[in-house]
Amino acid sequence: MNRIKALAGAISLALSASFVQAGEVEVLHYMTSSGEAAAVNVLKQELEKEGHTWKDFAVAGGGGETAMTVLKSRAVSGNPPAAAQIKGLDIQEWGEMGFLTNLDKVAAAGHWDNLLPPVVSNIMKYEDHYVAVPVNVHRVNWLWANPAVFKQAGVEVPTTWNDFFTAAEALKAKGIIPLAHGGQPWQDATLFEAVALGVGGSEFYRKAFVEHDAATLGGDTMVKVLETFKKTRDYIDADAPGRDWNIATSMVINGKAAMQIMGDWAKGEFTAAGKKAGVDYVCVAAPDTASGFTFNIDSFVMFDLFDQGSDSSVKAQADLARLIMEPTFQTAFNLNKGSIPVRQDIDRAPFDSCATSSMDSFKASADSNNLVPSFAHGMATTSRVQGAIFDVVTNFYNSKDQSAKAAADKLARAVKASI
Amino acid sequence: MNHSHSTLSRSPASSGSTKTSARQGGLSGWLAAQLPKLVMAPTFVIIFVCIYGYIGWTFLLSLTGSRILPVWKFVGFQQYEKLFENERWMVSLQNLVIFAVLFIALCLLIGMVLAILLDQKIRGEGFIRSIYLYPMAISFIVTGTAWKWLLNPSLGLEKLMHDWGFESFTFDWLVNPDMVVYTLVIAAVWQSSGFVMALFIAGLRGVDDEMIKAARLDGASLPTIYRRIVLPSLKPVFFSCVVILAHIAIKSFDLVAALTGGGPGYASDLPANFMYAHAFTRGQMGLGAASAMVMLGGVLAILIPYLYSELRGKRHG
Numbered sequence: 001m002n003r004i005k006a007l008a009g010a011i012s013l014a015l016s017a018s019f020v021q022a023g024e025v026e027v028l029h030y031m032t033s034s035g036e037a038a039a040v041n042v043l044k045q046e047l048e049k050e051g052h053t054w055k056d057f058a059v060a061g062g063g064g065e066t067a068m069t070v071l072k073s074r075a076v077s078g079n080p081p082a083a084a085q086i087k088g089l090d091i092q093e094w095g096e097m098g099f100l101t102n103l104d105k106v107a108a109a110g111h112w113d114n115l116l117p118p119v120v121s122n123i124m125k126y127e128d129h130y131v132a133v134p135v136n137v138h139r140v141n142w143l144w145a146n147p148a149v150f151k152q153a154g155v156e157v158p159t160t161w162n163d164f165f166t167a168a169e170a171l172k173a174k175g176i177i178p179l180a181h182g183g184q185p186w187q188d189a190t191l192f193e194a195v196a197l198g199v200g201g202s203e204f205y206r207k208a209f210v211e212h213d214a215a216t217l218g219g220d221t222m223v224k225v226l227e228t229f230k231k232t233r234d235y236i237d238a239d240a241p242g243r244d245w246n247i248a249t250s251m252v253i254n255g256k257a258a259m260q261i262m263g264d265w266a267k268g269e270f271t272a273a274g275k276k277a278g279v280d281y282v283c284v285a286a287p288d289t290a291s292g293f294t295f296n297i298d299s300f301v302m303f304d305l306f307d308q309g310s311d312s313s314v315k316a317q318a319d320l321a322r323l324i325m326e327p328t329f330q331t332a333f334n335l336n337k338g339s340i341p342v343r344q345d346i347d348r349a350p351f352d353s354c355a356t357s358s359m360d361s362f363k364a365s366a367d368s369n370n371l372v373p374s375f376a377h378g379m380a381t382t383s384r385v386q387g388a389i390f391d392v393v394t395n396f397y398n399s400k401d402q403s404a405k406a407a408a409d410k411l412a413r414a415v416k417a418s419i
Numbered sequence: 420m421n422h423s424h425s426t427l428s429r430s431p432a433s434s435g436s437t438k439t440s441a442r443q444g445g446l447s448g449w450l451a452a453q454l455p456k457l458v459m460a461p462t463f464v465i466i467f468v469c470i471y472g473y474i475g476w477t478f479l480l481s482l483t484g485s486r487i488l489p490v491w492k493f494v495g496f497q498q499y500e501k502l503f504e505n506e507r508w509m510v511s512l513q514n515l516v517i518f519a520v521l522f523i524a525l526c527l528l529i530g531m532v533l534a535i536l537l538d539q540k541i542r543g544e545g546f547i548r549s550i551y552l553y554p555m556a557i558s559f560i561v562t563g564t565a566w567k568w569l570l571n572p573s574l575g576l577e578k579l580m581h582d583w584g585f586e587s588f589t590f591d592w593l594v595n596p597d598m599v600v601y602t603l604v605i606a607a608v609w610q611s612s613g614f615v616m617a618l619f620i621a622g623l624r625g626v627d628d629e630m631i632k633a634a635r636l637d638g639a640s641l642p643t644i645y646r647r648i649v650l651p652s653l654k655p656v657f658f659s660c661v662v663i664l665a666h667i668a669i670k671s672f673d674l675v676a677a678l679t680g681g682g683p684g685y686a687s688d689l690p691a692n693f694m695y696a697h698a699f700t701r702g703q704m705g706l707g708a709a710s711a712m713v714m715l716g717g718v719l720a721i722l723i724p725y726l727y728s729e730l731r732g733k734r735h736g
Contacts, residue, residue, distance in 0.1 A: 065700045072488060072699075093487050093702060183594075183683055239573045241594040241683040384486065387701040391507050391685060398596050398684035410506075417501065418703075 023316030026055040026081040027300070028074075030067040031337075035268050039336035046323045052316040057081055075099055080303040082317045086132070087299050088123060088378035094301060095126030101304040103130040106321045115325070115343045117366040123379065124299060131301060133324040136339035138296040139358045140263040140374040141194045141286040144249065144270070148280075149176055149258045157259075161198055161228055161287045168235040171258045179232055180248040180257035183241035185394040187248075187262075189376035192393045194261050195229045196222075198288030202370045205292075209375040212385065212419060218412030226396060226404035233397060241398070252281070261286050263296055263377070267338040267354055283354040285361070293365035296377035297342070300324060388418035474715065481708035489704060498709035508710065511688040514600045515717075518689065519668035521604045522611070526664055527657070529608065530615025535645060537616070538623045548620070551613040559610065563677025566606040567593070596686035599679055603671070603687060606678055611667065615660050622656035623649065658725065665721045669714055690714050 025047065031040045037058075044054040059067035064085065074080050080099060094100055107113070107130040113121060116134065124132040145157045150167070153174045158164040168178035181187060197205050200221045207216040216222065237257075240248075249269040251257035260266065270281050277283065285292070302317055323329055330341035335350055340358050348356050365371040373379030378386055392414050396407035484494045502508050533551055537544055554562065569575040570593040580588035592598035626649050634644050672691035679687040681696075690710060698707025 069699050076488060090487070090702070097488055097490075184680065185682075185684075188684075237573075238591060238594055239571060242567070242680050382486075383700065383702040387696070387703070394682075395506075395684040395686075398682070398686065400596070417504065 023310065023312035023314070024053040024055055025083060025313065025316045025320050026057050027083045027085075027320070028057040028059065028067060028071055028081045029085040029300075030059055030061055030064040031085070032058050032060045035272075035336050035338070039333045042332040042336065043320075043324065043329055046326075046329050047316075047320055050316075050319050050323070052319060055081075075303075078306075082305060082313065083300045083302050083320055085298065086301040087297060088373070089380065089382045090378060091123065091132050091299070091301055092126055093382055095131055099303055100126060100131040101302045101317070103133070103302055103318070103321050106130070106318050110322055110325050112325060115345070117371060119366065119371050119373070120295070120297060120342060123297065123373070132299045133302070133321045134297045134299045134342045135324055135330075136298050136334050136337055137342050137358075137362060138263045138265060138298075138339045138377075139362070140190060140294040140296050140377060141197060141261075141289045141292060142264055142266070142354075143259055143261050143284050143286045144252055144266050145259045145282050145284065146252050146255055146257075146280075147282055149255050152176070153258075157282060157284055158287055159284065159290065161195070164287045165231065165235075167258075168232075172235060176255075177237045177251065177257040178235035178259065180251040180260040181232075181236040181240045182243035182245050182248045183394075183398065184243070184245075185390040186376055187245055188394040188397045189390050190263065190374075191232065191261050192225075192229050192397070193294060193374060193376050194286035194289060195232070196225045197292050197294060197372065198286060199225045199228050202292050202372050205372050209380045209389070210373065212381075212415050214412045214416055217415055218408045222408040222411065223404045226407050229393075230397065230404065263374075264338050264340075264354065264358060267352075271338070277352045277354050283357070290361075291365060291368060292370045292372060293361050294372055294374040295362070296374045296379055298339075384418045385415055388414040477708045477711050477715075481705060481712050483705050485704040485708070487702040487704065494705070498705045499713075501706055502709045502713065505706075507685050507688060508690075508693055510685060511690045511693045514603075514687060515669065515689055517600050518603055518607070518671070519665060521601070522607050522668050523661060523664045525604065525608045526612045526615045527660060529612040530660070531619050531650075533612070533616040534619035534623055537620060548617070552617055553613065554610045555614045555617075557610065559607075559671070559673040560677045562606050562610045563674045566602065566609070567678050570602055570605075593679065594683060596683045599683065599687040603674060603678060603689075607667075607671070607674055611664065615664070618656050618660055619653065622653045626652050658728075662721060662725050666718055669717050690717075 027043075029040060031037060040058075044056070047054050059070050061067060067085065068090075071080070071084050071086075075097075086094060091100075112124075112130065116124070120134060120137075121130075124130055124134055143157070147157065149171070150157055153167070153170045153176065155167040155170045156163070158167045171178040181191065193205075193209070196208070200208070204216060204221050207213045208222065245262055245266070246269050248257070248260055249262065249266045250273070252260050253270060253273045253275060264283070267277070267283070270277070275281050284290075300320070302321055305314060305317065325343070327341075327343065327346050330343055331346055331350065334341050334355075338355075340351070340355050340362060344359075344363060348359065351359070362371070375381050375386060375389060380386075381389070389411065392407060392411045396402050396404075396410075479491075480489055481498055482493050482495060483490060484492050484497070537548060537551075541547075570590070572578065572589075572591045572594060577588060577590045580590075592602045630648055631644055634648055639647070670691060671689050672695065675681055675687060675689050675692050681688045681692050691714065694707050694710040694714065696707075697703040697710065
């Protein structure tokens with residue numbers, strides 16, 4: 001009986017598959033941690049529902065560096081995958097090399113222009129044509145705090161940098177590490193960009209990190225930003241260098257440290273430890289950035305399949321692009337990953353308080369022009385410029401005698417040299 | 420055909436066969452003469468393409484403005500100019516000098532002392548020798564990770580000392596930008612000095628016993644024998660060690676990646692890490708290729724004088 005059922009199932013599957021013109025899509029991605037893998041699996045199932053085959057090409061390594069190396073060798077040998085997880089300004093670099101396919105038809109059919117804020121859709125386009133699909137929005141400028149520890153020290157969770165340093169003093173006096181931090185260049189940069197947005201404001205931020213204006217990069221506001229940034233060094237522990245971000249998060253979870261400034265992927269760590277948002281931990285905007293929103297968007301770029309792509313695989317590729325923007329996937333994916341959907345029209349019921357607050361501020365900041373790309377996560381600059389900024393920032397943060405003025409000068413010079 | 424051919428060549432009486440065998444002798448003679456070349460040809464081609472070919476390719480790349488992928492737009496030596504204006508590169512070069520000098524000197528010193536001590540015909544020598552040699556069997560990644568834990572102030576040595584009551588003990592080199600490069604030296608020396616020791620033991624065993632006995636008879640003390648007779652005869656071993664250690668130092672990548680990650684900041688970067696970061700993750704392939712060429716230059720600067728002296732020595736000997 002079961003066998004007959006299976007056979008019937010296979011036949012009907014084969015039939016339906018032949019109707020929708022099944023194709024294969026090879027997807028290169030680096031979402032391999034448990035939450036992320038579950039999120040990608042949602043997409044795989046959606047695609048298979050349409051009758052296509054998903055050929056998984058996962059390359060482990062959190063930052064995707066290994067994945068990019070693999071992708072480059074595949075692209076150079078003329079055999080790129082149909083879709084790859086590439087984000088930010090690197091999409092432009094790939095577009096420039098002529099590797100990407102045009103998704104305008106899918107985008108027009110799905111009204112992407114209405115669904116995405118222009119800041120976001122610009123990143124997904126190369127020369128005004130859609131080449132990539134966004135899967136989520138991470139807010140980077142979050143402050144994660146352990147309220148129990150704050151109560152113990154008798155201070156409030158800070159919302160401005162002044163409060164931050166007052167609270168940090170009080171926490172330190174109680175023998176608690178005020179700020180959990182991992183001394184890796186990207187984490188230094190994540191903290192630095194939160195300070196830059198808080199102290200300098202979004203206008204300054206955009207001028208410095210998006211437009212790379214030399215006068216702003218080496219100017220007085222930058223000096224102030226760098227000084228504040230350096231001041232936080234007094235409130236992290238001595239062992240921070242080289243520490244992974246999730247270890248730093250666990251210090252907040254177990255009360256060894258009070259706060260961490262990190263993107264909303266940190267929420268996954270709290271959830272995995274069985275903590276509840278608003279009770280065991282709180283998420284507030286990083287000091288002085290309540291109205292701002294630094295975004296980090298993961299996206300899938302679609303490669304031009306050239307002559308090796310049959311009609312069916314081109315169709316499958318277009319279907320993948322369409323499915324990524326659909327509410328079903330956006331909801332399921334982001335629930336698993338801790339980020340928020342890129343579309344505004346999604347049912348909020350399944351999301352927790354941190355996510356809904358992130359949605360509110362995404363909308364508000366987009367309207368008030370305070371939505372800025374995160375340079376620490378490759379949204380504002382190409383990896384070249386980003387690398388140059390990282391070097392200066394991390395060197396300044398770790399040096400003992402470099403002045404903020406000297407660092408600002410260096411920053412301006414390094415960015416100019418790398419453009 | 421084959422059959423008749425073989426019978427013919429086996430019967431030397433027939434006139435036809437002499438011709439055939441002569442011809443065959445020519446062919447097989449030719450084969451015999453060319454065989455070594457033919458056998459070597461594939462390896463030669465592979466080495467020529469995969470090593471020298473790619474060195475040439477890297478050099479060409481270093482003259483282009485390549486970013487994330489190779490682009491054949493030549494910009495002259497601009498990448499080299501950029502490279503030497505880059506502060507991080509200069510830091511990594513400086514680190515390399517500190518690292519290489521200390522690494523080679525300490526490895527030689529420790530390896531030599533261990534070898535001399537082990538050479539005193541002690542009991543259980545084989546066992547002790549394997550213990551000292553064992554670190555060599557571990558990859559630098561493992562060494563780096565283990566030393567990262569040992570040197571971490573809140574996890575390793577410093578914490579142990581604090582737990583034992585030595586509260587004032589501090590050993591924070593791993594997180595101190597000024598000292599971090601020395602932690603690389605510690606881990607690398609731990610790993611490689613056993614290897615140097617093995618080479619020196621082999622050399623020591625090759626020293627003629629008669630000479631030592633003769634020196635003893637003449638009343639030379641043990642230190643004098645080592646200083647005046649044994650060590651001078653170990654010169655070739657000494658050179659081999661320096662060359663091997665020097666290229667390990669220049670190539671060092673995994674140790675930094677595992678032990679410090681280049682940090683704090685980029686204080687413990689070595690040229691290989693700089694090259695990898697720029698060529699593969701930062702989309703600066705041209706700059707990365709330029710730094711690779713400079714590294715190659717460094718290796719050649721050590722290797723060419725060595726090979727020259729070796730080859731010349733052979734010719735005279």
